[in-house]
Amino acid sequence: MMKPDRKNGTSLYRDAVYRLTKNRAAVVGFFCLIVLLVLSALAPLIAPYSFSAQDLALGASPPGPRHWLGTDILGRDLLTRVLYGGQISFLVGFSATAVSLVIGVLYGTVSGYCGGKTDAAMMRFIDIMYAFPFTIFVIILMVFFGRNIVLLFCAIGAVEWLTMARIIRGQVLTLKKQEYIEAAVAMGLSLHKIVLRHLIPNVLGPIIVYTTLTIPQVMLLEAFLSFLGLGVQPPMSSWGLLVKEGADSMEQYWWLLIFPGLALSITLFSLNFLGDGLRDALDPRTAKD
Amino acid sequence: MQKIVLEMDGIRTHFPLYRGLIVRRQRGQVRAVDGVSLSLAKGEVLGLVGESGCGKSTLARTIIHLAPPTAGKLFLHGADVTNPSPENLAAVRSNVQMIFQDPYASLDPRMTVFDIIAEAVLIKNRLSRKKLTGKVVALMEQVGLAPEFILKYPHEFSGGQRQRIAIARTLAMNPEIIIADEPVSALDVSIQAQIINLMAHLCRQRGLAMLFISHDLSVVKHVSMRIAVMYLGKIMETGPSEDIFAGPRHPYTKALLSAMPVADPEKERSRKRIILPGDPPSPINPPPGCPFHPRCPFAQKKCASTIPPLEPCADKPEQSAACVRKYDDELTG
Ligand SMILES: Nc1ncnc2c1ncn2[C@@H]1O[C@H](COP(=O)(O)OP(=O)(O)OP(=O)(O)O)[C@@H](O)[C@H]1O
Ligand SMILES: [Mg+2]
Numbered sequence: 001m002m003k004p005d006r007k008n009g010t011s012l013y014r015d016a017v018y019r020l021t022k023n024r025a026a027v028v029g030f031f032c033l034i035v036l037l038v039l040s041a042l043a044p045l046i047a048p049y050s051f052s053a054q055d056l057a058l059g060a061s062p063p064g065p066r067h068w069l070g071t072d073i074l075g076r077d078l079l080t081r082v083l084y085g086g087q088i089s090f091l092v093g094f095s096a097t098a099v100s101l102v103i104g105v106l107y108g109t110v111s112g113y114c115g116g117k118t119d120a121a122m123m124r125f126i127d128i129m130y131a132f133p134f135t136i137f138v139i140i141l142m143v144f145f146g147r148n149i150v151l152l153f154c155a156i157g158a159v160e161w162l163t164m165a166r167i168i169r170g171q172v173l174t175l176k177k178q179e180y181i182e183a184a185v186a187m188g189l190s191l192h193k194i195v196l197r198h199l200i201p202n203v204l205g206p207i208i209v210y211t212t213l214t215i216p217q218v219m220l221l222e223a224f225l226s227f228l229g230l231g232v233q234p235p236m237s238s239w240g241l242l243v244k245e246g247a248d249s250m251e252q253y254w255w256l257l258i259f260p261g262l263a264l265s266i267t268l269f270s271l272n273f274l275g276d277g278l279r280d281a282l283d284p285r286t287a288k289d
Numbered sequence: 290m291q292k293i294v295l296e297m298d299g300i301r302t303h304f305p306l307y308r309g310l311i312v313r314r315q316r317g318q319v320r321a322v323d324g325v326s327l328s329l330a331k332g333e334v335l336g337l338v339g340e341s342g343c344g345k346s347t348l349a350r351t352i353i354h355l356a357p358p359t360a361g362k363l364f365l366h367g368a369d370v371t372n373p374s375p376e377n378l379a380a381v382r383s384n385v386q387m388i389f390q391d392p393y394a395s396l397d398p399r400m401t402v403f404d405i406i407a408e409a410v411l412i413k414n415r416l417s418r419k420k421l422t423g424k425v426v427a428l429m430e431q432v433g434l435a436p437e438f439i440l441k442y443p444h445e446f447s448g449g450q451r452q453r454i455a456i457a458r459t460l461a462m463n464p465e466i467i468i469a470d471e472p473v474s475a476l477d478v479s480i481q482a483q484i485i486n487l488m489a490h491l492c493r494q495r496g497l498a499m500l501f502i503s504h505d506l507s508v509v510k511h512v513s514m515r516i517a518v519m520y521l522g523k524i525m526e527t528g529p530s531e532d533i534f535a536g537p538r539h540p541y542t543k544a545l546l547s548a549m550p551v552a553d554p555e556k557e558r559s560r561k562r563i564i565l566p567g568d569p570p571s572p573i574n575p576p577p578g579c580p581f582h583p584r585c586p587f588a589q590k591k592c593a594s595t596i597p598p599l600e601p602c603a604d605k606p607e608q609s610a611a612c613v614r615k616y617d618d619e620l621t622g
Contacts, residue, residue: 012399179395183455186353187409187462188382197408201399284442285398 012201012282019281026277029270036267040086049077051084052235060253070255072245081237082260088238089264092152092222092231093215099157101211104164109199111165112172123169126162134159135228142230152231156218167210171203205279212275216268239264291330293367294498295352295385295466300325300361301522302344302351306573320572321347323522324361326599329466334492334499336513336530338506338545340569344522345502346390349470352500353387354378383413386464388488390471392451396443402429402454403439409461428457432487449480456488460495467492467499473508485512506549510534518542521580522572524599528608538602538610540585579612589613 020026039046048068055075063070069078111122138155145151175181176199184194223240226232232241239260246257280286302322305315321344329335339345350356352363354373363371370381389395396405406425410416416424426436432453443451452472459467469488473481489512492499503509509516510530517527518541526539537543544563551557565584570576576583582592592613599611 012404179389179391180397182350182355183387183389183395183458184397184408186355186382186387187412187458188379189408189412197400198397202397282399285444 012284015284016278016281020277023277023281025273026281029273029277032266032270033274036086036263036270037090040083040090043080043083043087047077047080047083049080051080051237052076060249060256062253063255069259070253072253072256073249076235078255078259081242082239082263084236085238085242085260086263088232088236089219089222089240089267092149092156092238093219096153096156096160096218096222097211097214099153100160100164100214101207103157104161105168105207107161108165108168109172109195112169113176113199115173115176119169123166126165129162138225138228138230142228147230147233149231152222152225155225155230156221159221160214160218164207164210164214167206168203171206172199175199175202201282204282208278208282209275212271215271216264219264219267239267291332293328294331294365295329295500296364296367297325297327297348297352298362298364300348300351300363301359302347302356303359317573320522320575322351322358323572323575325519325522325524326361327517327524327527329498329500331465331498332492332496333515334489334501334513336509336516337500337502337519338509338516339504339519341504342569342572343519344572345504345519346470348519349387349468349500349502352468353385354382383462384464385466385468386459386462388452388455388459388467388469388472391475392448392455393443393475395455396451398443401440401442402434405443405454406457406461409458413463424461428461431460431491432457447480448476449484452476452484453487456484456491460491465497467497468502469499470502471504472501474503474505481508482511488512506545518545521569521575523580523611525581525612526608526610527599528605532605532608536608538605538608539581539612540587541581542610587614 043051053076055071058071058075060073060075061067061071067077067079069082071077072081107122111119137158141151141155181194181198184198189197219238219240221240222231222238223244226238226241227244232238242260243257243264246253246260250257300322301320301324304319304321306317306319308314308316323344325348327335327337337345337348347356351358358371361371362369365381365384370377373381400408403422403425406428407421410421410424410428422439425439429436429439434450434453434457438446438450443454446454455472467488472488473484476484485508488499488501491497499512501509501512513530515527516530516533518525518533518539520541526533526537526542528538533542534546537546540563544565547561547563551560563586565586567584570580570583576593578591578593578595579585579588579597582588585592595613597611597613599609601607601609
């Protein structure tokens with residue numbers, strides 16, 4: 001039984017965890033995600049082959065007892081490559097999303113909360129950035145800095161935060177007119193307390209949902225960039241790149257598309273279920289009990 | 290005469306109107322509050338009435354420093370607090386608290402009753418966990434909420450109960466002055482009286498001064514000792530409650546009173562209503578002269594050119610009206 005004397009301000013998050021554990025889809029999604037993460041992280045220990053070991057004599061072979069998920073045209077073990085590819089995909093997915101999240105939330109909150117001329121100027125800047133062709137931006141980066149995985153995060157973060165900032169700004173704009181925010185201001189609550197205790201908890205739902213949508217999007221964007229030559233270099237690979245290669249040869253070697261595609265889809269669904277669950281859990285009004 | 294705690298002197302709150310997306314030019318302004326002078330004594334309940342859009346909420350927001358005044362001065366205990374320094378602002382704010390119109394919007398949906406009230410308690414004093422819980426429970430009991438609801442969220446309550454939570458939060462700040470902006474107009478009629486009585490009781494018990502805003506004279510009648518009638522950002526008439534109800538001196542007050550239903554069916558049938566022609570003018574383009582003259586059944590020529598000041602009536606100094614004619618008998622015609 002919960003008591004009223006628990007730590008102040010944490011009740012929303014505690015109740016949210018409780019509600020999340022009641023949501024079966026979210027729990028399943030959470031476990032799938034953990035399993036995929038752990039497997040990818042442990043790739044060097046559990047992978048049956050080296051990710052660059054070729055067996056040209058074998059070539060592309062379907063799934064079998066020696067190669068559970070089959071091999072690619074160069075005779076490389078697909079299971080190994082999917083495990084190692086997961087490392088890159090998760091790394092890019094999480095860090096680029098984190099970058100866009102930090103920039104987007106800060107930019108959007110400032111723009112929405114300040115309003116007026118500041119807001120107008122900040123939003124025009126975003127419009128200009130949107131209009132900028134992404135491919136040209138990437139090629140320019142490549143010309144100046146060469147191939148580099150850190151650059152990959154920056155390039156992806158630089159496009160993804162735009163949408164995040166717009167969403168957050170819209171939310172903050174409606175929120176700051178809410179009477180409970182005005183009541184908090186009128187009580188003399190300091191700005192950082194208003195942001196931490198009222199603004200952030202109330203925009204958390206959309207932030208989480210959009211974040212879980214951004215991660216798979218970033219993973220696919222990474223495939224596109226790797227294809228252009230920025231980012232992951234062969235023989236290293238990522239899920240996005242594996243899917244792309246698999247799609248090119250799917251008529252002859254279906255397994256090259258199916259398995260990396262499966263890994264990517266499971267991640268996507270898990271993230272979506274988890275995101276939906278989190279949003280509902282953070283909203284006391286949706287509680288059924 | 291009681292000690293004056295809050296004084297407004299010629300408060301004007303105008304909102305600029307802009308045109309153009311990139312090059313923004315000021316096109317005009319909304320004169321939401323246009324020269325209001327009122328005072329509030331310790332323990333006094335002042336009722337502020339007026340039609341929708343006349344600037345009541347804006348005046349309230351100006352008093353609690355949510356909408357800065359364009360002109361005029363605001364005094365708290367005789368000290369000028371029109372533009373308080375950031376250090377003073379916190380002290381000024383905790384002394385004047387507002388109860389909002391919509392109890393569905395004024396409570397954070399993601400906070401429990403405990404968190405909502407505790408947040409207000411903790412602004413003024415640091416308390417141990419145990420004392421804090423005791424204080425929150427005590428406040429809940431004072432506003433008639435059962436302590437077992439302490440961990441519930443606002444959406445689990447009815448409108449009346451939510452307004453009780455909002456009142457408890459206000460009391461937690463221990464203010465001297467409460468601004469209640471239509472605190473019952475979002476509630477069921479059956480609940481309204483309970484909430485009004487609770488607020489009146491708490492004010493009496495704690496010696497609080499209250500500005501009670503409403504668009505409904507009958508709501509204000511029960512709680513207020515004094516009444517101020519507002520029209521288009523200006524105060525039209527003010528005076529002791531009984532005097533205003535017994536003998537209004539401003540045609541607008543008279544029209545408002547005539548629109549009030551009477552409990553006695555006999556009188557209700559013979560009640561003569563003054564129907565005002567047209568709608569209230571826009572506060573963007575207020576009419577010259579007396580703001581009420583285009584709708585006034587007693588308007589004279591000079592009403593269109595001169596703004597009558599709010600002055601005490603010659604025969605009744607405690608009652609003031611902003612009208613060229615101030616005698617009851619003149620208004621019967
Ligand atoms: N932030 C603002 N910017 C521009 N105009 C405003 C702003 N706030 C209020 N107004 C205008 O000021 C006028 C007075 O509004 P206010 O909300 O004070 O009226 P009110 O008397 O409280 O009405 P109601 O009974 O409907 O609550 C209205 O014409 C309104 O449109
Ligand atoms: Mg209002």
